[in-house]
Amino acid sequence: MVGHYDENMLPEMLPIYYTRLFPQNIFCRWLTCGSYPQPLSNRELSFTLADDVYLRYLTICNQKELQTLLQKKCPHKLDIGAVYNTKPSIGRHDAVVLSRELVFDIDLTDYDEVRTCCQEAKVCEKCWKFMIIACEIIDRTLREDFGFQSILWVFSGRRGIHCWVSDYEARTLDSPGRGAVADYMCLIMGGDNQNKKVHLGSDNLHSSIRRALTIIDKYFEQLLQEQEFLSTSDRLDKMLKMIPDETLRSLVKKSLESMPEASLDRWNTFINVYENYCRESGNNVRKIRYLVEEIKIQYSYPRLDVNVTKGFNHLLKSPFSIHPKTGKVSVVFKPNNAKNMKLDEIPSIYSLLDDSSPDHVQHETNMRAAVKNFQEVVFSLEKSEAIRRKADANMSLEF
Amino acid sequence: MDLNIRRKSTKLPLTGSLVETYPHDLQMYKIPPTEDITLQEFETLALERVTLLRSLATATTLKGLRVYSEEWTDYVIGELRTQGLKYYAKLCEKSSCATTEADLQARRKDHIAHFILRLAYCRTEELRRWFIARELELFKMRFATMRGEAVETFFKLNNLCYTNISDEEKSEIIHFLRESTPHPNIENMKFFKVKFFEVLDLVKMRKVYLSGGYAYIPHKDFISVLSAQYRTQLKQSLAVACHHLGEIEQDERLVSLLKGLHQSYSGNDYSDAKAVIPIETLDSLAVKSFPLCMRQLHDQLRVAHHLKHGGRLQYGLFLKGIGVTLEDSLRFWREEFTKIMELDKFEKQYAYNVRYNYGKEGSKRNYSPFSCLKIINNTVGPGDCHGCPYRHCDVGILKNRLQGYGFDAQAIGEIIDMTKKGHFQIACSKYFDAAHHCDLGLGINHPNQYFEESQKIAKGDIKVEVKKEPKKAPIKKEAVDELDEMDFDEAM
Numbered sequence: 001m002v003g004h005y006d007e008n009m010l011p012e013m014l015p016i017y018y019t020r021l022f023p024q025n026i027f028c029r030w031l032t033c034g035s036y037p038q039p040l041s042n043r044e045l046s047f048t049l050a051d052d053v054y055l056r057y058l059t060i061c062n063q064k065e066l067q068t069l070l071q072k073k074c075p076h077k078l079d080i081g082a083v084y085n086t087k088p089s090i091g092r093h094d095a096v097v098l099s100r101e102l103v104f105d106i107d108l109t110d111y112d113e114v115r116t117c118c119q120e121a122k123v124c125e126k127c128w129k130f131m132i133i134a135c136e137i138i139d140r141t142l143r144e145d146f147g148f149q150s151i152l153w154v155f156s157g158r159r160g161i162h163c164w165v166s167d168y169e170a171r172t173l174d175s176p177g178r179g180a181v182a183d184y185m186c187l188i189m190g191g192d193n194q195n196k197k198v199h200l201g202s203d204n205l206h207s208s209i210r211r212a213l214t215i216i217d218k219y220f221e222q223l224l225q226e227q228e229f230l231s232t233s234d235r236l237d238k239m240l241k242m243i244p245d246e247t248l249r250s251l252v253k254k255s256l257e258s259m260p261e262a263s264l265d266r267w268n269t270f271i272n273v274y275e276n277y278c279r280e281s282g283n284n285v286r287k288i289r290y291l292v293e294e295i296k297i298q299y300s301y302p303r304l305d306v307n308v309t310k311g312f313n314h315l316l317k318s319p320f321s322i323h324p325k326t327g328k329v330s331v332v333f334k335p336n337n338a339k340n341m342k343l344d345e346i347p348s349i350y351s352l353l354d355d356s357s358p359d360h361v362q363h364e365t366n367m368r369a370a371v372k373n374f375q376e377v378v379f380s381l382e383k384s385e386a387i388r389r390k391a392d393a394n395m396s397l398e399f
Numbered sequence: 400m401d402l403n404i405r406r407k408s409t410k411l412p413l414t415g416s417l418v419e420t421y422p423h424d425l426q427m428y429k430i431p432p433t434e435d436i437t438l439q440e441f442e443t444l445a446l447e448r449v450t451l452l453r454s455l456a457t458a459t460t461l462k463g464l465r466v467y468s469e470e471w472t473d474y475v476i477g478e479l480r481t482q483g484l485k486y487y488a489k490l491c492e493k494s495s496c497a498t499t500e501a502d503l504q505a506r507r508k509d510h511i512a513h514f515i516l517r518l519a520y521c522r523t524e525e526l527r528r529w530f531i532a533r534e535l536e537l538f539k540m541r542f543a544t545m546r547g548e549a550v551e552t553f554f555k556l557n558n559l560c561y562t563n564i565s566d567e568e569k570s571e572i573i574h575f576l577r578e579s580t581p582h583p584n585i586e587n588m589k590f591f592k593v594k595f596f597e598v599l600d601l602v603k604m605r606k607v608y609l610s611g612g613y614a615y616i617p618h619k620d621f622i623s624v625l626s627a628q629y630r631t632q633l634k635q636s637l638a639v640a641c642h643h644l645g646e647i648e649q650d651e652r653l654v655s656l657l658k659g660l661h662q663s664y665s666g667n668d669y670s671d672a673k674a675v676i677p678i679e680t681l682d683s684l685a686v687k688s689f690p691l692c693m694r695q696l697h698d699q700l701r702v703a704h705h706l707k708h709g710g711r712l713q714y715g716l717f718l719k720g721i722g723v724t725l726e727d728s729l730r731f732w733r734e735e736f737t738k739i740m741e742l743d744k745f746e747k748q749y750a751y752n753v754r755y756n757y758g759k760e761g762s763k764r765n766y767s768p769f770s771c772l773k774i775i776n777n778t779v780g781p782g783d784c785h786g787c788p789y790r791h792c793d794v795g796i797l798k799n800r801l802q803g804y805g806f807d808a809q810a811i812g813e814i815i816d817m818t819k820k821g822h823f824q825i826a827c828s829k830y831f832d833a834a835h836h837c838d839l840g841l842g843i844n845h846p847n848q849y850f851e852e853s854q855k856i857a858k859g860d861i862k863v864e865v866k867k868e869p870k871k872a873p874i875k876k877e878a879v880d881e882l883d884e885m886d887f888d889e890a891m
């Protein structure tokens with residue numbers, strides 16, 4: 001990650017950023033459309049000010065009020081909450097949440113037990129690959145299985161991505177519905193006390209899992225080499241713990257330990273040993289029928305923070321908010337372009353506002369592209385909302 | 400509902416009208432009963448249905464049987480027989496549409512009793528949830544035991560008409576149906592197209608093929624659509640009933656009866672502690688009196704000086720329940736967390752949550768500690784240490800830990816055995832016995848209950864001061880599920 005930046009400069013830079021670069025108009029249109037039939041003012045916004053002071057239950061009626069509010073408070077971080085039946089405010093505990101985009105939050109810290117290049121807040125091009133895979137799998141599931149169309153993908157500002165689904169059906173889905181969608185997508189389960197976190201059973205694999213595996217296969221070898229999943233004895237040990245069958249485990253251990261460290265070679269040997277073992281032990285292998293798939297999934301399938309998806313009114317960082325620690329803009333990107341994204345090309349407030357910065361030109365271009373991506377999603381959302389409302393009106397006329 | 404209670408029932412109901420009112424063993428309870436019944440019958444019916452619902456719960460939690468499995472159903476029906484509830488046993492065994500007097504009377508009792516319990520169980524979120532869960536189990540069990548023609552009549556009676564997809568459409572997606580529908584003989588089944596949110600239970604378990612927002616289900620899976628509808632309807636009517644409680648409770652006799660029913664199940668929710676536990680004793684209590692789920696969180700906190708959100712919630716509420724005061728609790732978490740972070744960060748990001756658990760922040764609800772059921776069904780993700788260890792630990796890890804605690808091999812064997820069979824709470828009870836060198840075989844359903852039972856044994860060992868009755872503003876007790884709103888994006 002680049003940059004000479006200094007958090008102390010933010011109070012000066014943010015007002016300029018909000019006026020000149022933050023796409024206020026599109027932002028308001030997106031939220032207005034996503035709040036319908038409630039007015040924009042029933043939507044909760046929340047600001048984080050300097051020194052981590054939270055302001056909750058802020059509201060705006062239109063773009064002008066947004067502009068004023070941003071100038072007055074100059075938030076270091078901007079979060080979006082739910083739509084209420086009335087204008088929400090701090091004192092009001094009777095406000096009821098009516099709707100909210102269906103959201104997904106994927107964060108690289110949840111990959112710490114598998115990624116080897118970085119840990120915690122760090123992120124590099126190598127582990128970004130996990131996000132590319134996650135984005136592709138989730139995006140296709142949402143579109144193909146659930147039929148959603150208004151899907152917005154946003155860089156979280158540091159080490160993850162967010163996804164906002166604004167289709168009417170998604171926005172009005174109740175908590176059990178959100179939970180079911182999240183569980184449908186969640187294949188990796190278990191905490192620090194479970195080594196094997198994926199269990200696919202022994203029956204047919206569900207179509208959505210097969211599709212995910214096809215996507216994973218496009219990246220898996222490269223991931224394996226870059227992350228060197230099997231190159232040290234510690235890592236090898238972790239992988240061996242995912243094999244439930246003891247005989248097979250010791251066979252694999254023996255063959256892999258005695259060979260050179262390259263992860264891809266070791267992986268291929270593992271596959272060989274596994275296949276031979278299955279062939280020889282006949283019907284004893286039901287339990288490990290999908291072992292290879294299970295391990296691949298544990299290494300690379302999206303790790304969702306399901307609580308964010310299940311919660312109806314979980315606050316989530318807004319698109320185009322600035323990450324206060326990195327200065328990066330939470331840009332909107334196209335899911336099919338995720339693999340071309342370069343982390344150091346993601347615009348930061350410092351290089352955007354400093355025209356002597358070496359990254360200035362490129363960051364400006366990328367910022368423009370990000371706003372354009374945002375526009376495209378909002379325009380198509382507006383269009384489909386208009387169609388839906390018209391259809392609804394016709395329906396009610398018929399009765 | 401308008402149930403008029405009279406001392407004595409004189410009118411014999413007409414069989415003819417009963418046939419019309421109750422054409423089928425299985426009903427969706429859409430229309431409340433209107434006939435007059437005696438207070439005595441009211442009470443009997445209510446108690447009998449509570450017994451029925453409880454036997455469902457016992458089958459799952461105490462007997463450890465898998466819901467809807469054959470053994471589970473057998474156990475429930477057997478229980479009904481031994482409890483003298485033959486009419487329920489009959490209704491559950493194979494629902495049909497026969498019209499003998501006995502059938503009709505059974506249906507009538509089923510109908511009235513269901514509505515009486517709505518009144519008893521609409522009072523709190525916790526009770527509502529329990530009631531809905533049991534009634535749904537009952538409904539599904541009865542649907543599952545129903546025979547072919549009875550199923551068809553049921554659909555007709557309830558106006559459930561769906562048209563199946565055409566053969567062409569089916570043959571286009573037959574490959575996916577085969578992959579994603581867990582039934583044999585897909586070829587010979589008719590398939591129906593419903594919106595995915597009508598069959599959330601199938602979606603959740605990935606047991607249905609989804610495309611473009613639609614779920615493709617065979618006839619068999621219609622129970623999912625039905626029970627989802629039933630659940631929604633039940634939820635709404637309980638909310639309505641709750642609103643009108645005042646009117647219904649004009650009659651004092653009813654009030655005490657309904658409240659008594661509810662107490663007979665609800666048990667303790669442990670949201671108000673009886674004693675004060677000083678935090679200095681936690682290390683030794685963790686060893687002596689905590690269930691494993693809490694001991695493991697305590698150890699983790701001492702080692703890592705941090706717990707993730709789910710762990711803080713589960714452990715924090717438990718501590719509140721055993722009697723750690725808010726001030727002590729703040730001190731306890733602060734001392735650990737500030738070993739790895741600045742005091743300032745703790746005060747800003749974590750102190751709020753601690754106070755929140757005690758109902759001092761946000762919507763000021765007095766949250767109750769989690770029950771085993773809630774903990775067992777919690778999602779546990781990477782980096783998390785909460786949950787129930789019998790459910791969320793690899794057997795190997797669990798075994799090592801128990802060995803580390805110095806339990807003898809036989810006890811460990813028994814605990815592990817129960818864990819492997821999926822009887823988490825029984826495993827917990829075995830752990831209790833091993834930790835206390837006794838053989839009580841308690842039924843554990845709440846970590847705080849575990850703690851209290853353990854304290855009973857230890858009494859005399861540990862000093863427990865009696866808490867002075869504090870003056871406090873009344874705090875609304877609300878469901879734990881509503882904790883969601885405090886979920887800030889803490890990872891940023």
Ligand code: SF4
Pocket residue numbers: 690691692693770771774775786787788789823824827843844845846849
């Ligand atoms: S059974 Fe209950 S008390 Fe025992 S460990 Fe599990 S959650 Fe804790």
Ligand SMILES: [Zn+2]
Pocket residue numbers: 115117118122123124125126127128
């Ligand atoms: Zn990295």
